[in-house]
Amino acid sequence: MSMITKVINWSRRKSPWVLHFNTGACNACDIEIIASLTPCYDLERFGILLKGTPRHADILLCSGPVTKQVECRLLRIYEQMLEPKFVVAVGTCACTGGVFSGCYNIDGGINSVLPVAAYIPGCPASPKAIIDGVTKLLESLEEKPKENKK
Amino acid sequence: MTEEEKIKQELEEGFAYLKDLVIIKRKGRIFADISLEKFAEVFDYSVKQMRFETISAITGIDTGNGFSVIYHLNREGKIMLNLKVDLSKEYPEVNTVTAYFPSADIYEREIVDLLGIKVNGLSEGNRYPLPDKWPKDEYPLRKDWKGISSKKEVQDA
Amino acid sequence: MHEPGEVRIPIGPQHPALKEPESFLINLRGEKITSSSVRLGYNHRGIEKACEDRTYIQDLYLIERICGICSHSHSTCFVQAVEEIAGIDVPIRAKYIRTLIAELERIHSHLLWLGVAGHEIGFDTLLMYTWRDREIVMDLLALLTGNRVNYGINTIGGVRRDIKPEQKEEVIKGIDILEERTKYYIGLAQEESTILKRLKGVGVLSQEDAKKLGVVGPTARASGVERDTRRDDPYAAYGELDFKVITNKLCDVYGRTLVRLGELMESYSMVRQIIQKIPDGSISVKFLRKVPVGEAVSRYEAPRGEDFHYVRSNGTEKPDRVKVRAPTLANIQAVSKMLEDRYLADMPIVVAAIDPCFSCTDRLIAIRDLGRRGKNTVAWESIRLKGIEWYKKQGVDFTVLNKKLAELF
Secondary structure (H helix, E strand, C coil), rough: CHHHHHHHHHHHCCCCEEEEEEEECCCHHHHHHHCCCCCCCCCCHCCECCCHHHHHCCCEEECCCEEEEHHHHHHHHHCCCCCCCCCEECCCCHHHHHHCCCCCCCCCCCCCCCCCCEECCCCCCHHHHHHHHHHHHHHHHHCCCCHHHH | CCCHHHHHHHHHHCCHHHHCCCEEEEECCEEEEEEEHHHHHHHHHHHHHHCEEEEEEEEEEEECCCEEEEEEEEECCCCCEEEEEEECCCCCCEEEECCCCHHHHHHHHHHHHHCCCEEEEECCCCCCCCCCCCCCCCCCCCCCCCCCCCCCCCCCC | CCCCCCEEEEECCCCCCCCCCCCEEEEEEEEEEEEEEEEECCCCCCHHHHCCCCCCCCHHHHHHHCCCHHHHHHHHHHHHHHHHHHCCCCCCHHHHHHHHHHHHHHHHHHHHHHHHHHHHCHHHHHHHHHHHHHHHHHHHHHHHHHCCCCCCCCECCECCCCCCCHHHHHHHHHHHHHHHHHHHHHHHHHHHHHHHHCCCCCCCCCCCHHHHHCCHHHHHCCCCCCCCCCHCCCCCCHHHCCCCCCCCCCCCCHHHHHHHHHHHHHHHHHHHHHHHHHCCCCCCCCCCCCCCCCCEEEEEEEEEEEEEEEECCCCCCCCCEEEECCCCHHHHHHHHHHHHCCEHHHHHHHHHHCCCCCCCCCCEEEEECCCCCCCEEEHHHHHHHHHHHHHHHCCCCCHHHHHHHHHHC
């Protein structure tokens, strides 16, 4: 691997930028994600920055069971992100549909629509679990640097 | 005489056919069953003369052999008057109450979308809560609805 | 619907707000909003239908997850309706515990709102401070119920967990700290000129419009409509507590801010009263799985306004019909009225002021200039920053205040 590639990979692992998206959740996971950015948990000390647009983001933090209306928007956002990109499903609803699985307007977890790299269960997933999940994802990237191509 | 008893008496005196159809469940809760033909005048009287000037919700129910629509009114947030009207299974139709309550618009759209009840006089507007491309004639809250039949699919909006 | 020369912007729909993420269609002439309309239903999960397929106890956990911020509100409202149909008399200690959790939830929700409102006007330090203070309440809730959100404390017939004396002391300690901090925020809201300039006169809703459109909660109370379900239709232990209903006649976002701050102070006083007065006794009574035929209407004062549940049972262990009308649905229709004749820069704070459960994520906006072809995609974050820049040009700048406060603590 050339020097430039090494530096780029290092910066991606050390400072991933995330985009948060709610696909029809009750909001409990969303406020826990925002709580993990505020003092007390503070994700920014790991280099994680919350961005507002998919074009700048490396990681898509998704919560909620995917409702039918939101499905195409979720896909559109995923396509706008640049490679390499990872999807993290936050909360039980995002993993499997949670209490809403089987409802008529729900597809199921995020993995029915997008390839998911990490699952963080919990109802809601507490900020400690979110930090743990995201850092585990980053560690797994470190061990296999060649596999961060999609 | 309690406030609830006064209301019951006033309704029964104003409309003789309401005798025995106005029930006080507990403090602050009055339920009344009204036939479709007489509904408009009872509703008008309750809102204008008896000052039940706030509407909390409109509930639509599929009772199996027909539909019911309940209008939940309250007076200054204290006593709730729940007016129920029964509709037939073949022609479930009511008239809009948006002339009295502009905010009832969204509650009426809900019963149109989820139960297929026709609301006469409802103005043009966005549907709620189902997506725009939801197939026609699929009413999720009806008791016999078990899922979208395989031939139709929800297209993405 | 729009005149030539106007630009139409759709804002939404991916709105992080749970039950009612909304999509606004706004017509602009220059910077001024001429009219707007709202489209809802993006978060429709089919909960009412799902309730009919599950038993009452399973429904309790489903209803709790309608909203993550007011989960206890929905759960208590539902349980009250079921208990009314079944004719169950809940022990008084259980009612007090429900009220305690309800007031702690109101505190956490109002602090959350305060932070979000600060974020929308550009005052990020307020977001960080209030959410840090909110962690005190989250720790108390986790201590009492076992979870930070979605407490699961209710069961049909009472509550599932009791309060121990050591926990009572912790609650009082936490409330003391929060009261000091809230007094500081109230002082800030009343004296700081940058905040006053951004919030006064914005999102005006007259008392007459508030009554006509049927708004509820702090949005109504800030327009002089004195309604509070805790006082008008007492439930749980509210009949035995002493509290004021905070109203004012300012009719704008500033008024709503003051109402919420006042309610925080009242909640602290109520929590102290509960801790002092809570009687001994059992915490639940037995509930047989089948509920007799009947129907009931239950109302609850959630942090956002009147929450309304209607339950109908048919004698089996599954309900026949569950209807939920959340407070935001009653308030959202007033937003179109509030946006009339305002600047685009005020849009984020006007929407946030009715507290549509949460407004912190990205929304994509496509701006279409009616004179030319082609679209431009703009993010919510950009509209928010545009608002901040616009106000900077008018002389309202939060960066100085942010720095001063960061140095203080």
